[in-house]
Amino acid sequence: MALADIAAQVGLSTTPCWRRIQNLEKSGVIRARVALLDAAKVNVGVTVFVRIRTNRHDLEWLGQFARAVADIPEIVEVYRMSGEIDYVLKVVVPDIASYDAIYKRLIGAVPMMDVSSNFAMEEIKLTTALPLAYA
Numbered sequence: 001m002a003l004a005d006i007a008a009q010v011g012l013s014t015t016p017c018w019r020r021i022q023n024l025e026k027s028g029v030i031r032a033r034v035a036l037l038d039a040a041k042v043n044v045g046v047t048v049f050v051r052i053r054t055n056r057h058d059l060e061w062l063g064q065f066a067r068a069v070a071d072i073p074e075i076v077e078v079y080r081m082s083g084e085i086d087y088v089l090k091v092v093v094p095d096i097a098s099y100d101a102i103y104k105r106l107i108g109a110v111p112m113m114d115v116s117s118n119f120a121m122e123e124i125k126l127t128t129a130l131p132l133a134y135a
Contacts, residue, residue, distance in 0.1 A: 068109035
C-alpha cells in the first residue's frame with residue numbers, strides 16, 4: 001500500500017505516518033516487508049499439510065528436526081502443536097511427485113513415529129493480515 005494511502009486511512013500526513021512506520025520497524029512490530037506471490041504462477045500451486053508424531057521429545061531431536069525443515073525450502077511453515085499431533089508443516093510444491101521427494105528427504109533426515117499428509121483441494125481463505133483489535 002502506498003504511504004499516502006496509509007496516511008489517509010489513519011488520518012495523518014505522510015511525514016508523521018512515515019515516522020510511525022519507521023518506529024514500528026525499529027521496535028520489531030513490523031518484522032519485514034514482503035511481496036506476496038501467486039503460488040500457481042511460480043509453479044508451487046499444490047499445498048500439503050503434514051502432521052508428524054514423534055516418540056522423541058528431547059532437545060537433540062528437536063534440533064535435528066529444526067535443521068531438517070529449515071533446509072527444505074518447500075516447507076514454508078512449521079508449528080509445534082499440543083495434543084495428539086506433535087508438529088504440523090505446510091509444504092508447497094508443483095505436484096504430488098515433488099511432495100514425495102520432500103517426504104523422503106524429511107523421513108531420511110530425522111526419525112519420526114508417524115507422518116501423514118493431506119493435500120489442500122481448495123484455498124478458501126488466505127491472509128497475512130493479523131487481527132489488530134487486540135493490539
